[in-house]
Amino acid sequence: MFSQSVVELIKKRSSWRTYDGKPLVDEDREQLQQYFAANSDGPFGTNMRFKLIDRMDEDGSEEEKLGTYGFIKGARTFVAGVNKEAEKDMENYGYVFEKMVLFATELGLGTCWLGGTFTRSSFGKKAGIKEGETIPVVTPVGYGEAKRSIRDHVVRLAAGSKNRKPWEKLFFDGNFDTPLTEKEAGTFATPLEMVRLGPSASNKQPWIIVRDKNHGMFHFYVNRTRGYAKMLSFDIQKMDVGIAMCHFELTANELNLSGQWIDNNPGMPLPQSQMEYVISWAAKE
Numbered sequence: 001m002f003s004q005s006v007v008e009l010i011k012k013r014s015s016w017r018t019y020d021g022k023p024l025v026d027e028d029r030e031q032l033q034q035y036f037a038a039n040s041d042g043p044f045g046t047n048m049r050f051k052l053i054d055r056m057d058e059d060g061s062e063e064e065k066l067g068t069y070g071f072i073k074g075a076r077t078f079v080a081g082v083n084k085e086a087e088k089d090m091e092n093y094g095y096v097f098e099k100m101v102l103f104a105t106e107l108g109l110g111t112c113w114l115g116g117t118f119t120r121s122s123f124g125k126k127a128g129i130k131e132g133e134t135i136p137v138v139t140p141v142g143y144g145e146a147k148r149s150i151r152d153h154v155v156r157l158a159a160g161s162k163n164r165k166p167w168e169k170l171f172f173d174g175n176f177d178t179p180l181t182e183k184e185a186g187t188f189a190t191p192l193e194m195v196r197l198g199p200s201a202s203n204k205q206p207w208i209i210v211r212d213k214n215h216g217m218f219h220f221y222v223n224r225t226r227g228y229a230k231m232l233s234f235d236i237q238k239m240d241v242g243i244a245m246c247h248f249e250l251t252a253n254e255l256n257l258s259g260q261w262i263d264n265n266p267g268m269p270l271p272q273s274q275m276e277y278v279i280s281w282a283a284k285e
């Protein structure tokens with residue numbers, strides 16, 4: 001589906017908040033629309049759809065209404081992910097939206113996941129959402145200015161966007177006490193490293209993965225940040241786990257490591273109360 005290597009796309013992507021003020025050219029618009037038509041389903045079903053949203057004003061006056069003003073500069077086109085509530089919808093959404101972000105990256109477009117800093121009602125109106133639908137996240141899609149704005153630098157610095165947690169805080173072997181080293185992970189070192197490099201809300205990286213070597217499985221957990229995201233109406237850190245699933249699976253596929261998602265909670269006692277089991281990836285023999 002991608003013509004470039006997913007590993008390269010994951011490394012290339014970073015949140016972009018400064019754009020050149022030009023709308024998307026027809027060719028990019030068409031490529032995105034075609035992508036939406038074929039790629040709106042995820043590992044847990046088809047409960048979301050994409051919508052391209054344009055800011056019609058040339059002068060920037062609408063930026064304020066869309067609520068992206070101050071954080072995102074000069075973006076004329078956005079992609080909204082419209083969600084319908086369902087079981088595991090947030091994990092599914094995170095997966096599907098991130099895959100789209102990687103596709104946009106392949107087209108050479110800048111993106112920035114926005115879960116907080118936009119006005120939901122204005123986007124909802126423009127996207128024509130129906131009863132029971134919401135827009136948890138939008139992203140600008142456009143052509144980046146060569147240099148990030150000062151505001152962009154400040155936001156990145158505040159979120160520590162360049163930093164990622166080390167392996168020993170994220171990946172474990174058989175239990176929650178034994179870190180999984182890159183060497184021990186063998187052929188799975190790259191899929192795990194791609195999880196590590198993924199974007200997450202406020203760069204909290206709330207994911208923990210435990211390998212079960214004997215059964216060829218990787219158990220995915222959300223490691224919630226206490227007191228975080230309480231004000232949001234959706235479970236944003238489960239969405240982050242969907243992003244981790246996306247990076248893991250696409251990278252495994254690229255490396256010809258086949259497997260599938262299964263609900264197979266090993267029932268290990270959780271070291272922290274804010275942790276929760278999400279899903280497992282089981283290798284196929």
Ligand SMILES: Cc1cc2nc3c(=O)[nH]c(=O)nc-3n(C[C@H](O)[C@H](O)[C@H](O)COP(=O)(O)O)c2cc1C
Nearest residue numbers: 014015113114115116117159161199200201202203
């Ligand atoms: C679910 C989610 C929501 C996010 N919401 C916002 C947001 O509201 N505003 C913003 O400026 N960045 C937002 N981000 C971007 C993160 O801050 C960013 O991904 C993280 O700091 C890592 O930086 P990078 O994307 O440049 O690698 C969000 C990211 C995710 C995954």
